Amino acid sequence: MVDIRYDLAFTLYPYEKVAAQDHPPARHPVVVIGGGPVGMALAVDLGQRGTPVLLLDDHEGVGQGSRAICFSKRTLEICDRLGFGQAVHDKGVIWNVGRVFHGETPVFNFDLQPEDGDKFPAFVNLQQPYFEKFATKAARTAQNQGAPIEIRGRNRVTQIDQHDTYAVLTVETPDGSYQIEADWVIACDGARSPSRKMLGLEFKGRVFEDNFLIADVKMTADFPSERWFWFEPPFEGAGQSALLHKQPDDIWRIDFQLGWDIDRDAELDPANIRRRVDAMLSSQTGTVPAYDLEWISIYTFQCRRMEKFVHNRVIFAGDAAHQVSPFGARGANSGLQDIDNLAWKLELVVKGLAGDALIESYDMERSHGADENILNSSRATDFMTPKSAISKVFRNAVLTLAQKHDFARPLVNSGRLSVPCIYDDLPLNGPDMMTGPARTRVGASCPDAPFGDGFLLENIGGKFTLLVLNTQAPQDLCEAGIEIETLITHTPSAELRTRYLGQHDAAVYLIRPDQHIVARWPTFDETALRAALRTAIAKDRV
Template sequence: MVAVRYETAFKLYPYEKVPEQQSQPVRHPVVIVGGGPVGLALALDLGQKGTPALVLDDHDGAGLGSKAICFAKRTLDIAHRLGASADMVDKGVVWNVGKVFHGDGNLFEFNLLPENGHRHPAFINLQQPYFERFLVERINAAKAEGCDIEIRGRNLVTDVVQHDDHVVVSVDTPDGPYTLEADWLVACDGARSPVRDMMGLDFAGRVFEDNFLIADVKMKADFPTERWFWFEPPFKDSGQSALLHKQPDDIWRIDFQLGWDIDREKEMNPERIRARVDAMLSSQTGTVPDYELFWTSIYTFQCRRMEKFRHNRIFFAGDSAHQVSPFGARGANSGVQDAENLAWKLDLVLKGAAPESLLDTYSTERGFGADENILNSSRATDFMTPKSEISKIFRNAVLDLARDHAFARPMVNSGRLSVPCVYDGFPNFAKDGLQAPDVSRPGAPCPDAPVENGFLLDHLSRGFVLLSLGDVAVGDLDTPVHHLHIADPSPELRARYLGDQAQAVYLIRPDQHVVGRWSGFDAAEIQAAMQIALGKA
């Protein structure tokens, strides 16, 4: 990626010297390398569960520029569990509707959350620096409440060495180097992961022969808060596709597809960028409003992943483990799901409540999620940029049909937008014991729904939860689990969890994925499901 130099948007964790720099190496339960959305979410999740977390970041805060901007409902649900979503939604631009254009014609529009009964929208647009700032503010509040979370800015990790029961981490600072130790280390240090390079690990996949220009434009404009995507846009020098998103603070994100054989230095010339932006704006409004180029960058599509996300005592999460194109908003959103998946497993293993083998399920489950995202991202890229004349004829035929025929619209791929991963058929989930809606089947993340005193997900954040619905009697279990009973489910809760059934019992993991569900209470079945969820079976 070619981009402007790093500048700090928010100085969130300025460098401070710590006593550890002049002492023998100190052992930490979990050390996280990287203070982006994934590393911060992981640290906050661990700290609130009672497991100390130390974050090392080579800068002192969030960088300038939008980077990730689309945060999905599942990410907001996770952030809400961590206590950070309210500020994000208040600041963000809420949207559920997208429009797809071909040339100067409007093909169709779609609504990503047409049903009621959810706390959060399908998406908000929020610049990544704000997302990081709100996580850090919540971390500071959690520390005041007694959580053991520390972020060290301008602490550059220069080497990692694994031993049987710990990792030795070498760190450089403005006051010189020092060494610390970690029971477990998590690399959340981005697509160019220095930790991955230090370990000599592969990052395999496809690099697509295309370049895209990002322009963050600050202006007053009357465009609606929708996702607009053009195939073969009508404005001059716009390439094969373009994308327009509104962000907070009167910032508009514009993407132009430039092609493969380009002069990057020439394309990054502000006057050339302004000519493209002028052409887009004048084609939509007839005039060019005053605007400022706030941030610009050129990127290529890359769909890559590591073979394994766990290497003994070192884990990889987010872009350090997998990388996809930004169309579909699958990068940061899947990374936050990585953090949630890993946090509860590390916490239980460190507390001796689960065997170390449970940590292997992080790699298998989130590797599956990465494969799903890479498949969707690759398909979107191939549709947006046909690789042969026949492919282009097919693509354009689909676009022509989609204008008037609804059956063709699901075949139009302008980036399948991020949805949560469902772990169908994975060994740490029980067989489905209830004929109920697929949306709440074993392996799926719990869909939200209104309950008498708020929303369901508010009550599913206490470790493992046994949820009973309707007139069902629940007995005692040998395994500690929080019991939530809802005798009279709301219509939305009934539609998502019961369907035609009168009653049900659900076992739910700490990351709010359904372990198993049954038509009634069976202590032996539920305890067996708990054992397999903990990796003990």
């Protein structure tokens, strides 16, 4: 039997017995383990590309509790390409502004999107169950349009046996166990990843000696849709820091820092939680409005990752591959960047257009991303929770200086918020033959900008694209069996000129299916273009 370990917020893929359970193991090109945000988005991406994918989840939908709530602009752009970005945006609470306090004193405010010209805001807050619901709806829509996606709920993988060119999975269901074969297995089964344990693989990194309490509170309040963070909060029982965020449906996320040596059961007692929430609300509003506790949890900061993300035929993504502290919103957002990087590579390998070296590049690029996230999360944690008296003196001095002096504000670290990873100096990059702008250098993800009647990123992604600005290039290019779409404009918007031309009069960009820049030139060069595409698919690597 498949045990039910938690209650569901939404039943999305109820168990149905399939014929394969009574037959010898069938071979699948790709099997995804885990139907969370990362696994479901990967299934949608692969299916829309025409790559057959089977998703297995050990429950029949998404569990209760808000969990991941902060989804970045880059994640919204990825989801938009997959068909559910607008749904996430429309349901979510939009925010761009954050405020930092030290005790009762405002330190400074920051705006994460100070310029116009993007389809999406810097962040939206949305409870994870809604995100998974929208992703699953996109998968069902793709299925109805003929995409080769299959989802099996209450199918728990209990054993993985690897061979040279495939893996065999043993799957437990309410009707007993069966086996399937997979050319590639993508483990998206979370921080406690059973898949990782089955293969005897470990996380390496730091576990910080601190605990944080999440309290999701349902109430009507006049707080703005902003991120408020307190160092040494002025309200009783908050610990060294506290965080306030708004979610949809009149839900407010409050985080309290508890310290390391705690009585977990006592801290989860609703009466004790209410005392903390009451103190915070009365401190900020002068009263305690009526509220309900929707969801509570305690977590520990962890900044860890697997040494490698690719192990023969099993590939790890999302929290199964890496963990970071939630301050900075780098968990789910990093996981979505994982699958954005992986899906197009799997497609080319499954279709025989690229070799396994392209899969290995996933490990290289996303390990780079994980290290960047772990570095930022570790620094934030050290700043938020000084480990010595002198560290606290220096931290508080920075907070005091930041109240009046701009130079000190970049030193304040309440969680460096998630930004797209730039794959600087990595092997899939082609030449950079322009002097700027830096934000669109080789390895960066494409920033959005107004384009025609819409936005640039609505017109690129999913395929290799040649973006041509104020010059000429041929249509219908093809190299190594891969078609290249050409997108030309001679009337770029002001934002497009600023972000892609800088001081140049014209430019040609080769862009990967995940909207990362392969190469750029001031004019079209067919020989260089073909070489850059071969580099981008690791065609000549072994």
